Amino acid sequence: MQLVVIGGMAAGLSAASRARRIDPDLEILVLEKGDMVSVGACGLPYYVEGRVASPENLVTYSVEHLSRHRKIEVRTGARVAVIQHPSRHLVLAGGERIHYDKLVIATGARSKPAPVLLDCPNLFSLYSVVEARRLREYLDSARPRRAAVIGAGYIGLEAADVLHSRGLQVTVFERASTVLGRPNPGLTEVVRKALERAGIELRLEAGPVCSGETFDLAVSAAGIAPDVTLAAEAGVRLGPTGAIATDEHMETSLGGVYAAGDCAEARHIVTGRPVWIPLGTTANRMGRVAGACAAGARESFLGVAGTSAVKVAGLEVGMTGLCLEEARKEGFDAVAAAIEAPDRAKYFQAQMTRVELVAERRTGRLLGGTVTGAAAVAGRVNVIAAALTAGMRAQEFAQLDLVYTPPLAPVADPLILAAHQLRKLLD
């Protein structure tokens, strides 16, 4: 039995590792088109910043480690050209044929084409090691002064933050009226203020850039799209989001072919509908399930909540589930409440944190939350994520037994205060 995994990043290697755990005798081959595997791409902005010395420091497992300790064969520079499912084989770009019994497609995502930039010959992106290296070398050698960042999603804001911390004057251009891909005006306002305080300019509803202004460089972070060409050409069904459709075992429409990571859809735990939310954590979890099932186990993927966070300009931002606007678009009769409250006892240098919770009006079931503040944001978002997974209602959430100790948390946690506020809006 041979399992072949296309893609040597988070999802692919999670699948391979989990398959090895399930079946010690399986032959496992990972094909990666690039020259590195297991790169924590979320760290690339910090490599550009200089905090991370080399992209090699972002590698979790080396090819040699995977081979020696997990009996997983990894081939880099191996670009798959064709999947021939009827005869269960792949063809590499060089013509080599490789047989598979089970297949995991973890081809990831690719960056969308950057919009045309006037007055700016130096255009970079941050989606690959190659690009990140090019950007850092440029920063080190050319000593530029003014940077444009295209897109105010995670990568865009992280790019803005690291360029700013390297001393550049940064302007972020975002086509939408809100940031971080979340149509949430309250969140956008908090982020805008933090960027402003730090001296980073944010221009919303700012489309094609930017005649008349001169930037030494631009970083394009205009979004990514699932890399599904190979799968689609092989007859794998795509879902409504354009990513690969999967069932709860991460199996595609072709039996024995699984998909995981940024190329695949998954069920949203709040709506129950397929969504495409490309994130590293989700990629790992999808990969584990795909690998387990490909190796013969019967595991299910419980779905994604879209939990994510970013730290920018000293502000921690986290979110999970749906914001009010998203919930309404999904057909929920939803209400939202936002509070600001100290994040610990006042005499421990408390700072204000903002919590926004969304619930279904009739039942009180929580649908999502957004948290911003100077500290402890990840923990609070994670509590909301756990509540979403459990289908908890605001009524129970308001009675959660949470930590209180003056150095770490106030007696009335901002989460609880937000839930009390929310309860007033429920039927």
Add this chain to the structure above:
Amino acid sequence: MQLVVIGGMAAGLSAASRARRIDPDLEILVLEKGDMVSVGACGLPYYVEGRVASPENLVTYSVEHLSRHRKIEVRTGARVAVIQHPSRHLVLAGGERIHYDKLVIATGARSKPAPVLLDCPNLFSLYSVVEARRLREYLDSARPRRAAVIGAGYIGLEAADVLHSRGLQVTVFERASTVLGRPNPGLTEVVRKALERAGIELRLEAGPVCSGETFDLAVSAAGIAPDVTLAAEAGVRLGPTGAIATDEHMETSLGGVYAAGDCAEARHIVTGRPVWIPLGTTANRMGRVAGACAAGARESFLGVAGTSAVKVAGLEVGMTGLCLEEARKEGFDAVAAAIEAPDRAKYFQAQMTRVELVAERRTGRLLGGTVTGAAAVAGRVNVIAAALTAGMRAQEFAQLDLVYTPPLAPVADPLILAAHQLRKLLD
């Protein structure tokens, strides 16, 4: 209709405030035997430390505020001598009779008598403003050098920490073989090491103190007991823990008489059994339900998980639900797994955090957790608390969609790693 509340601290004032919200016309009288109300007693160690200038800074609401903005009459120095429930009246220590229609008993807890201390004339405790003031004045004036702390519970460890930060040489004596009232050897080992690194001595299984050694002062933190004398004399039924028995509406065995806070039992959300876990957060939540129900609403208290935390010697310690030893004592066929893992991406000065999770072997249902580390402990404990409230199993917990972003959390959260480890032990 008159609602009388005995006790002007967290539980009593939460009850009074919530009752006011429910019924704007209710007459509400709070009787407090001391001369201050609404003191956040958990802040007293930090007053002794000097971080908090005065006990008045620990007051959340003044008597005047409660009167003016909430129409709640508060009498300080009002010690209730007798509850005469058949005729619905109280008698104060001075002989005054006060009628009530509904009564909330929030008499709190009192410190257990300190063990006899040899060689130490200066004995203090930290349970009241009066005691804390006396200790701080002594520290300011006498400039002592060596302190004994009796008891390694929260208050004991906080006392040790603040005395140490004031430059004293501190020894903590604990009768049990474990700390923080949790029979958990792993936790005790982590705390012991942190104290040791900071230069605070911890002596376990160290009973009566301590002939032959000379301490300038001793702080007794040997535990507290529910203050139930008044209630018991009035015929209110006590529960198996010795605290006042309550139903889910916080009503006692006497109709129309409610109890809340450190004098009352509540249902444990994991065991379903009555427990006595005196904590400020729990007191607030119990008080809210007692006040609501006393004012005619129909609310229920969902129970306590025993979530709590302390920061000592730079170490954050948090716990919720049951540890393995407690779970087994409660009759569960329980298993536990502990892991140590980085609390964020390595290049953001990650430090190791330890997560221990406990589950029922057969079902995988989570029963409790303990977290220690340099940072982000409260958030991780709170996620476990939410999972306990939801009755979540380790299988689901391992798939929680948690935050990942390098500055705040690692791609594989320690919570998830602990859950994976735990799953291997399940049937």
